[in-house]
Amino acid sequence: MSLRYDHPLPIRLTHWIHVVALAIMVFSGFQIYNASPLFDFRFPRALGLGGWLAAGMQWHFAGMWLFFLNGFAYVAYWLLSGQFRTHRAKYNLAQRIAYPLIILIAVVEILSGLAIYKSVQLSWLTALFGGHDGARYWHFYGMVALILFTIGHLVMALRAGWSTIVAMVTGWRDAPTASR
Amino acid sequence: MNALNRRRFLAAVPGALALAGCQYPQRYQKTFLTPLNAVLNDRFSEWMFSPERLAPEFPDSELVPESEFRLNSFRDKEPPVDMASWRLEVCGLVDSPGRFTLDEIKALPKRNQNTRLVCVEGFQLVINSAGARLHDFLGLVGPRPDARWINVDCADGYYGTIDVRSAYHPQSLLAYEMYGHPLTPPHGAPLRFIIPTKLGYKSSKWIFRMEFSSEPRGFWEEQGYPQFAGI
Numbered sequence: 283m284s285l286r287y288d289h290p291l292p293i294r295l296t297h298w299i300h301v302v303a304l305a306i307m308v309f310s311g312f313q314i315y316n317a318s319p320l321f322d323f324r325f326p327r328a329l330g331l332g333g334w335l336a337a338g339m340q341w342h343f344a345g346m347w348l349f350f351l352n353g354f355a356y357v358a359y360w361l362l363s364g365q366f367r368t369h370r371a372k373y374n375l376a377q378r379i380a381y382p383l384i385i386l387i388a389v390v391e392i393l394s395g396l397a398i399y400k401s402v403q404l405s406w407l408t409a410l411f412g413g414h415d416g417a418r419y420w421h422f423y424g425m426v427a428l429i430l431f432t433i434g435h436l437v438m439a440l441r442a443g444w445s446t447i448v449a450m451v452t453g454w455r456d457a458p459t460a461s462r
Numbered sequence: 463m464n465a466l467n468r469r470r471f472l473a474a475v476p477g478a479l480a481l482a483g484c485q486y487p488q489r490y491q492k493t494f495l496t497p498l499n500a501v502l503n504d505r506f507s508e509w510m511f512s513p514e515r516l517a518p519e520f521p522d523s524e525l526v527p528e529s530e531f532r533l534n535s536f537r538d539k540e541p542p543v544d545m546a547s548w549r550l551e552v553c554g555l556v557d558s559p560g561r562f563t564l565d566e567i568k569a570l571p572k573r574n575q576n577t578r579l580v581c582v583e584g585f586q587l588v589i590n591s592a593g594a595r596l597h598d599f600l601g602l603v604g605p606r607p608d609a610r611w612i613n614v615d616c617a618d619g620y621y622g623t624i625d626v627r628s629a630y631h632p633q634s635l636l637a638y639e640m641y642g643h644p645l646t647p648p649h650g651a652p653l654r655f656i657i658p659t660k661l662g663y664k665s666s667k668w669i670f671r672m673e674f675s676s677e678p679r680g681f682w683e684e685q686g687y688p689q690f691a692g693i
Contacts, residue, residue, distance in 0.1 A: 335583065339688070340499045343499055344495050344499060344503075401578065401586075403512065414580060
């Protein structure tokens with residue numbers, strides 16, 4: 283066994299801020315969805331962040347800046363620091379596909395959100411998503427994708443062992459010298 | 463303020479507040495995020511707003527049928543309005559305050575438009591409306607430079623507010639018609655705002671009073687909904 287430095291501080295920091303930001307966006311999103319459901323169901327009241335629509339919107343509109351700025355910082359660091367070059371060595375094929383894909387989905391989520399939020403000032407973007415209602419569906423399915431990713435990511439991390447999660451907190455991983 | 467409107471105003475507002483108090487319990491309150499969103503959300507929306515950029519307009523074929531023009535009212539579905547004595551009262555920070563008849567408003571150039579009405583709840587409707595441009599009406603009353611907000615009072619006790627800058631937008635209407643006929647009582651007869659650049663709660667119905675002010679005063683805004691509410 284040896285210690286391997288897997289995740290530099292900016293990656294770990296943005297990762298955990300993202301957990302908070304995503305939780306704010308998803309649960310306040312449930313609150314907003316419930317005011318005018320797209321489908322034949324509502325989310326359980328207890329899962330709605332804010333307790334009513336105006337407060338849910340406030341969480342969503344505050345959270346979106348955290349989500350966007352943190353995500354931007356993550357991607358910028360990942361690209362500028364050369365972290366992406368270690369990707370191939372560090373991750374398996376599924377991860378090498380899933381991680382860029384989820385960033386793409388996050389971008390779609392931000393854009394479809396803007397299309398709903400600014401359907402007049404950014405009406406070209408709203409039209410790109412098939413109108414105001416179309417953008418709502420994109421925004422909803424994007425959220426579903428983010429939730430499914432999070433569940434899969436959590437399950438995989440736990441299956442890979444506790445050291446994987448420790449590594450995302452401390453940066454260091456207990457790993458067999460000949461790792462993967 | 464004429465006597466009838468004053469009575470109605472004085473009667474309606476405390477009633478609305480009392481009703482609001484019992485209908486909307488504790489949770490209908492501002493949160494600690496309200497001041498943060500005043501900066502993040504309202505400033506951003508103001509910055510995004512362009513006085514010239516038009517909201518999309520749609521062909522008649524894309525209108526929602528009038529029977530499906532969903533109502534979202536604050537209290538009464540059809541508050542009593544005495545059409546014979548009705549006047550639009552204009553007061554506050556304007557050069558020419560006064561009381562305007564519907565005919566005086568109808569004498570201004572009429573704009574007919576099919577625009578999207580977006581409710582804060584998330585649904586949207588493409589609806590038809592026609593009326594005078596607020597831009598032209600403001601030309602009659604002359605808002606002073608320190609008038610930043612138009613606070614309106616409505617016959618159902620609702621009170622709303624829009625910023626003067628958005629009122630000058632070419633699609634901001636003092637609407638008196640919909641779908642080719644006068645406004646129906648549930649849709650705000652005789653006069654309502656149609657503000658396509660803003661969320662639906664800015665398109666106040668049954669307007670009888672416009673006060674120009676340096677401070678906003680809107681019912682939903684006081685509960686924590688966006689003050690600017692530009693879309």
